[in-house]
Amino acid sequence: DTYKIAVIPGDGIGKEVVPAAIEVLDEVAKLDGSFQFQWTYFPWGCDYYLEHGEMMPDNGLEVLKQYDQIFLGAVGMPELVPDHISLWGLLIKIRRGMKQSINVRPAKLLQGLESPLKNPHDFDITVVRENSEGEYSDSGGRIHSGNDEIAIQNAIFTRKSTERAMRYAFELAQDSRKHVTSATKSNGLTYSMPFWDEVFNAVKTDYPEIDTSVTHIDALAAFFVMKPQAFDIIVASNLFGDILTDLGGAIMGSIGIAPAANLNIEREYPSMFEPVHGSAPDIAGKGIANPIGQIWTGKMMLDFLGHSEAGTRVLNAIEKVLASGVKTRDLGGSSSLEEVKAAIIQSL
Amino acid sequence: DTYKIAVIPGDGIGKEVVPAAIEVLDEVAKLDGSFQFQWTYFPWGCDYYLEHGEMMPDNGLEVLKQYDQIFLGAVGMPELVPDHISLWGLLIKIRRGMKQSINVRPAKLLQGLESPLKNPHDFDITVVRENSEGEYSDSGGRIHSGNDEIAIQNAIFTRKSTERAMRYAFELAQDSRKHVTSATKSNGLTYSMPFWDEVFNAVKTDYPEIDTSVTHIDALAAFFVMKPQAFDIIVASNLFGDILTDLGGAIMGSIGIAPAANLNIEREYPSMFEPVHGSAPDIAGKGIANPIGQIWTGKMMLDFLGHSEAGTRVLNAIEKVLASGVKTRDLGGSSSLEEVKAAIIQSL
Ligand SMILES: CC(C)[C@H](C(=O)O)[C@@H](O)C(=O)O
Ligand SMILES: CC(C)[C@H](C(=O)O)[C@@H](O)C(=O)O
Numbered sequence: 001d002t003y004k005i006a007v008i009p010g011d012g013i014g015k016e017v018v019p020a021a022i023e024v025l026d027e028v029a030k031l032d033g034s035f036q037f038q039w040t041y042f043p044w045g046c047d048y049y050l051e052h053g054e055m056m057p058d059n060g061l062e063v064l065k066q067y068d069q070i071f072l073g074a075v076g077m078p079e080l081v082p083d084h085i086s087l088w089g090l091l092i093k094i095r096r097g098m099k100q101s102i103n104v105r106p107a108k109l110l111q112g113l114e115s116p117l118k119n120p121h122d123f124d125i126t127v128v129r130e131n132s133e134g135e136y137s138d139s140g141g142r143i144h145s146g147n148d149e150i151a152i153q154n155a156i157f158t159r160k161s162t163e164r165a166m167r168y169a170f171e172l173a174q175d176s177r178k179h180v181t182s183a184t185k186s187n188g189l190t191y192s193m194p195f196w197d198e199v200f201n202a203v204k205t206d207y208p209e210i211d212t213s214v215t216h217i218d219a220l221a222a223f224f225v226m227k228p229q230a231f232d233i234i235v236a237s238n239l240f241g242d243i244l245t246d247l248g249g250a251i252m253g254s255i256g257i258a259p260a261a262n263l264n265i266e267r268e269y270p271s272m273f274e275p276v277h278g279s280a281p282d283i284a285g286k287g288i289a290n291p292i293g294q295i296w297t298g299k300m301m302l303d304f305l306g307h308s309e310a311g312t313r314v315l316n317a318i319e320k321v322l323a324s325g326v327k328t329r330d331l332g333g334s335s336s337l338e339e340v341k342a343a344i345i346q347s348l
Numbered sequence: 349d350t351y352k353i354a355v356i357p358g359d360g361i362g363k364e365v366v367p368a369a370i371e372v373l374d375e376v377a378k379l380d381g382s383f384q385f386q387w388t389y390f391p392w393g394c395d396y397y398l399e400h401g402e403m404m405p406d407n408g409l410e411v412l413k414q415y416d417q418i419f420l421g422a423v424g425m426p427e428l429v430p431d432h433i434s435l436w437g438l439l440i441k442i443r444r445g446m447k448q449s450i451n452v453r454p455a456k457l458l459q460g461l462e463s464p465l466k467n468p469h470d471f472d473i474t475v476v477r478e479n480s481e482g483e484y485s486d487s488g489g490r491i492h493s494g495n496d497e498i499a500i501q502n503a504i505f506t507r508k509s510t511e512r513a514m515r516y517a518f519e520l521a522q523d524s525r526k527h528v529t530s531a532t533k534s535n536g537l538t539y540s541m542p543f544w545d546e547v548f549n550a551v552k553t554d555y556p557e558i559d560t561s562v563t564h565i566d567a568l569a570a571f572f573v574m575k576p577q578a579f580d581i582i583v584a585s586n587l588f589g590d591i592l593t594d595l596g597g598a599i600m601g602s603i604g605i606a607p608a609a610n611l612n613i614e615r616e617y618p619s620m621f622e623p624v625h626g627s628a629p630d631i632a633g634k635g636i637a638n639p640i641g642q643i644w645t646g647k648m649m650l651d652f653l654g655h656s657e658a659g660t661r662v663l664n665a666i667e668k669v670l671a672s673g674v675k676t677r678d679l680g681g682s683s684s685l686e687e688v689k690a691a692i693i694q695s696l
């Protein structure tokens with residue numbers, strides 16, 4: 001099998017970590033022998049915007065549809081391009097355009113990683129984030145001006161998308177520890193979240209073998225710090241999933257580690273694999289960025305393509321290298337990106 | 349001075365921690381000698397609801413207006429009364445009705461408290477939460493049914509309330525370490541949060557001596573775990589403030605510790621002092637609840653009444669008792685509520 005992958009390194013450290021991850025993926029494909037990648041680079045992002053006035057060409061989405069999957073680094077150069085332009089013109093545009101309505105993000109204590117928690121136990125969480133609507137609905141506006149100005153942001157929840165995210169969470173739980181936690185806030189947000197709770201209560205009756213709990217987002221955030229080992233699969237709205245997964249990165253030891261997959265679970269269009277971290281302009285170009293988030297994201301792409309043996313190989317290599325002490329600075333080490341990459345390739 | 353305080357113990361452990369805190373406050377008033385409290389109890393809450401069909405009497409808000417301040421325990425018995433009834437019928441009703449548009453919540457590493465963080469440094473954060481609108485605006489609805497059902501929740505931000513919260517944060521920063529962080533998410537929520545950012549940029553020009561930063565809520569939540577010592581005053585919307593302050597409780601060592609004040613900064617109506625924790629029905633009635641959140645909340649009431657010396661006395665007593673090892677179970681100790689209370693009164 002040859003997989004045609006559209007590669008968008010994007011901005012900042014994306015341009016460094018993506019090529020590194022690709023080397024790792026090519027190596028594991030070679031070792032596996034049953035598949036290979038064909039990478040096509042697209043130089044879309046903020047540089048492209050500064051030259052062309054748009055983050056990607058008009059026909060960008062059509063172009064991407066010709067690929068099996070998308071491998072993306074990071075987007076954003078807030079000093080030069082406002083976030084709402086860079087992100088809605090590329091990252092969120094692709095998530096929506098390719099109907100990647102589920103975002104999956106694991107948070108798991110890896111061997112060799114120092115959690116900032118005193119007693120992190122052995123947590124292993126997967127957050128299923130609704131990725132197409134909710135608080136990120138592009139709906140709202142303003143009225144009046146000056147002291148009377150009012151801004152309105154509409155969060156729109158459809159049963160279809162809500163249910164899809166929840167069902168996906170229950171499916172994942174069947175292959176995991178059979179527990180799903182729903183992140184709610186129905187005591188404060190009295191229209192969206194009671195609806196969310198109702199859909200959850202309806203969906204769970206189809207999965208009697210799965211245990212469930214329902215926790216308010218404020219308490220859930222606190223529990224990520226106090227007892228992360230209590231969670232298996234968590235299903236969350238777009239915004240709550242966003243917050244929980246950065247927290248998940250933090251308790252792992254660094255957001256430079258955390259991987260993510262924007263999935264079109266119907267496999268009608270390509271999915272997009274993109275780490276949780278951003279473009280980190282402050283450390284870009286110095287060769288010190290942590291490539292592990294991007295490499296682990298590559299493992300998620302391998303899994304989604306059905307090569308979970310190769311995926312496990314990548315994760316094992318990451319763990320071995322971390323345990324051996326080869327780490328970038330954000331993890332308390334002193335190795336460069338190149339050294340971490342080389343060590344991972346070595347131990348595949 | 350005699351302060352007339354309306355006391356609403358509410359539900360669950362509220363009924364235990366409120367009387368304990370009142371004993372402490374009476375004692376510190378006696379020691380101070382310049383003021384005293386006159387407490388009037390109101391048995392409002394879920395028991396009241398089960399008997400009368402409402403959380404408080406119709407004229408409840410009018411009654412409360414006759415008092416100087418309100419001292420509240422916790423509200424909620426989710427097994428018997430749905431949260432949206434208990435909270436919107438009492439807690440949020442009072443916040444809104446008394447125009448308590450600012451919620452102030454410190455998160456600070458106390459001597460003798462074990463943070464779950466390996467290296468918590470000496471963090472000392474105050475979150476100023478907009479308390480009257482935003483994501484908690486009671487606005488929204490549904491359309492269609494069955495598979496086509498859609499729920500909409502409107503987050504409404506007025507310049508007046510947004511600016512008020514921000515100005516209050518800047519005022520606090522002047523008496524603190526002169527730094528304000530604004531919690532935003534303008535890269536995802538493209539109507540409310542760019543407005544929030546604009547107001548912040550306008551307000552900060554009036555406080556040139558205060559340093560500022562603007563951080564997305566997802567990163568900010570992660571930073572509470574990774575570098576809480578980086579923050580001084582944080583200004584946040586209703587929902588973001590809610591999430592950050594539970595996290596603040598978690599990094600302190602327990603949400604049973606965290607205090608809060610719902611302030612009517614114009615002093616037109618009484619303010620309400622109410623800890624961050626909830627009614628914790630699972631441990632209610634056992635004498636094991638942690639009274640420190642409520643007692644520290646009492647310290648915030650003392651400060652707001654202008655008795656900050658007495659307030660400091662209370663906080664010092666809390667720290668001394670914690671350092672001596674007298675702690676409830678949630679903090680890893682084995683003392684009862686009564687023992688903790690007695691020890692605090694002793695060391696005033
Ligand atoms: C109980 C709930 C409505 C409330 C809130 O979200 O405001 C609580 O979490 C708090 O922080 O005081
Ligand atoms: C950059 C931003 C729009 C994005 C999001 O909030 O979805 C990011 O935080 C993420 O989690 O992928």
